[in-house]
Amino acid sequence: NKQVILKHYVTGYLNESDMELKNSTIKLDAPKGSNVVVLKNLYLSCDPYMRTRMKKIEGSYIDSFTAGSPITGYGVAKVLESGDSNFEKGDLVWGMTGWEEYSIVTPTQSTLFKIHDKDVPLSYYTGILGMPGMTAYIGFYEICSPKMGETVYISAASGAVGQLVGQFAKMLGCYVVGSAGSKEKVDLLKSKFGFDEAFNYKEEHDLNAALKRYFPDGIDIYFENVGGKMLDAVLVNMKLHGRIAVCGMISQYNLETTEGVHNLFCLITKRIRMEGFIVFDHYHLYPKYLEMIIPQIKDGKIAYIEDVAEGLENAPNALVGLFSGRNVGKQVVMISRE
């Protein structure tokens, strides 16, 4: 069983050399009543939060990985054996699994989901039909309280989550602007995902001025994926009674000490509601989300871009790439097609 091991806890920027590929033996056995399920992993999801699990953390919403053990994360898999009556041999599933060819997991209601609709690319269950899709859905519709015609700004906008938030906001009749880190991504935001405007934040010396250019009357909704300087620039450009959904702060994940935010006083003066959320508190809404999103995919009303690396041996490199913006769209690792 080929596995990707976290060699040690990581300080500073994540490198491929913080992980290593190892071989181990595994007994693919799941006795009846044991509650364990044996999975053959097909697709793995590279997600920014995984970096935060690579440091020793206490009192967070999720535990650190164990140094010296295989990395775990979201993926799509096939059930080979099941001691859990909710799953059967041959089922396709998505949820928490290991960065390895085969995994033995003990599922709970919010860690492993049966895939019913196979009429879409299976890899979508790592993205639009999985955790990032739910993140965009909950973050936008539940946390942002959006209204038609409002102005919406999304950072890391071409990624797994951002590309969806932008399209949801456009469907609602909002004015939508996104930022991303390359010309290719900026072009995609406008031509593929229908954003009204987009800009390359790496080319802007003054983020405040850039935001003023696109939002002369201010921002109603900010979907925060980045944190740091970006958040500071947004705060001064928010409208009265604006809302900020704090989804992630990827610019901070590789820092030992997070940057200070200086403009929080704007929360008071502008009566802003800024709210963080964790997607897995909302998985009870997953069936409702699927009802909405699957027809939109099949009718071609929503686009989704993936960046697929092939082979478990390329998974560490794909994960590292998230932090320099190498991925264009949802970063997936394909291990096996079936």
Ligand code: NDP
């Ligand atoms: P992406 O697919 O967007 O990949 C990450 C992207 O972030 C990169 O491609 C890069 O794009 C950008 N980025 C990397 N480093 C920086 C930096 N220092 N400054 C600005 N941008 C940077 O990831 P996801 O869509 O999966 O995740 C987006 C955010 O949502 C993350 O912060 C993540 O942690 C969060 N999240 C939160 C969840 C929750 O439950 N709250 C659940 C899922 C995700 P670019 O080229 O544009 O710089």
